[in-house]
Amino acid sequence: MADPRALYQEVILDHNRKPRNYGTLEHASHQASGHNPLCGDHIDVALHLRGDCIDAIAFQGASCAICKASASMMTVAVKGKTLTEAETLIHEFTAMSTGKLDLSGDHHMGRLVVFAGIADLPVRVKCAILPWHTLHAAFSAVARTSTEAEQDPMHVTIGDA
């Protein structure tokens, strides 16, 4: 297993300490709540779409450092992006977290590659994915989502992770 201290590097600790786009959004057009009943993490994501473009996004919640930093960096990454671009990021982030993204090939992860090490910590994969999962739910106007929901498109069992 990779040293998890490599995961808890400065950029993640910094986003945990000072999360970006943290709070609520007054005129949200889409929002969703995400919850991981196994550990109690929960997160609210709200965004505003102008046409096809995410022009505002905010999150809040109570979670571990991995989840909070992932959410913070996600809001930075998708702000100003189109829905299609954001869905690509969701897809790639999920693939990367479960070790299925070829990081040497073409991808759009940018600074998000700091989360690549989560693939070595199967029990923590859901912590990193929860904000992305919640964002996806917000797009589909699903009000509440859960990492344990049956219809969960990103549901990963420990064995598969």
Added chain:
Amino acid sequence: MNALQAVRKAPVVQGFDVERIRADFPILKLQVNGKPLVYLDNAASSQMPQQVIDRLVRYQTTQHANINRAVHSLSEIATNAYEQARRKLQHFIHAREEREVIFTSGTTDAINLVMHGYGRKFIAPGDEIILTTMEHHSNIVPWQMLAEEKGATIRVVPINDAGELVIEDYEKLFNKRTKFVSVMHVSNALGTINPIKQMIAFAHERGVPVLVDGAQAVPHLPVDVQDLDCDFYAFSGHKLCGPTGIGILYGKAALLERMQPFKGGGDMILSVTFEKTTYNTIPHKFEAGTPPIAAAIGLAAAVDYLSTIGMDAIEEHELSLLHHATTQLSRMPGVRIIGTAKNKAAVLSFTVDGVHPHDIGTLLNQDGIAVRTGHHCAQPVMQRYKLPATSRASFAFYNTLSEVDTLVAGIRSVQKVFA
């Protein structure tokens, strides 16, 4: 060996040689992430000594057959070993009769047995069942299911900030509708040892039977069900150095006899026709189907092992570990101990300011330290303290003072990462 090492390695209890005990547990020799395993998740499941592993191998190698019916030799050997296991468990908890000891698949199964066998027969609409805030989900959910089915009500004993039951409030909950009390002996989330003998006596004065969830008590302190005078006592094998899939329900014979069966099937009957089935006598009435024979025999070997060391000595050593850990953690800035009852078993729940328990768990694991992080299947306790989760170190008799020091150093290094 220098003086400091000598102090740390010295057995705490006179004649209690923790290094010799550790040699019995092959898993404790493991390295995790390149570090010696420091296993502090004993409240979730304990480890198994070689003596129990050997007993399981001997059973499977030379004694296995189905029990009770066949006339062949192996079946007789297996039946005798299984019933001898029952007697060993009977003596371990000081039950009056061996038929009062029922093999179940674990504590959860045992509580469900009482819910179905006693609750569904004797609880009526409007009746009240008393539980406590600190119960494990396994001692909440079955009673909620019963209450929903019967139109009964759950009443809950509160806890104070130290994590102790408020006994005056417990006593005030009783009224003529009170028909059952189910309470844990030792809290898995807080470590609190509840005054169950006093609580049982109070309930009995009002004619109310009491079930005790002893999952966290039996592995750590001597338990005498006759002295406690409990009506039911449930516990698990795998927290007691035994196998998973086995547990015990102790019940007073008079109550067990009046109860309806929980599961129907083979072994729990005397005769079956399509018109009428006559149930077997206790304990067999509650052991439908082929039981976990090997696990029962393994559990008996585990209580033999624990009895050789002595539950008093085990309790004393574990309390010295708890005292050492509590002293050090309470001195650490930013660390808060959750559960500070005067009477505690060796369970230490804690939080670290600014660090989520899951991050603590992941980083401690890197040092080879296994702790539990989460709500410990006791969400009402977490709600009481307004916490999403805690980290929990739970000690066994094979843990050492120097392992406690490793935990303390591990928490310091977590704090450094998040500083």
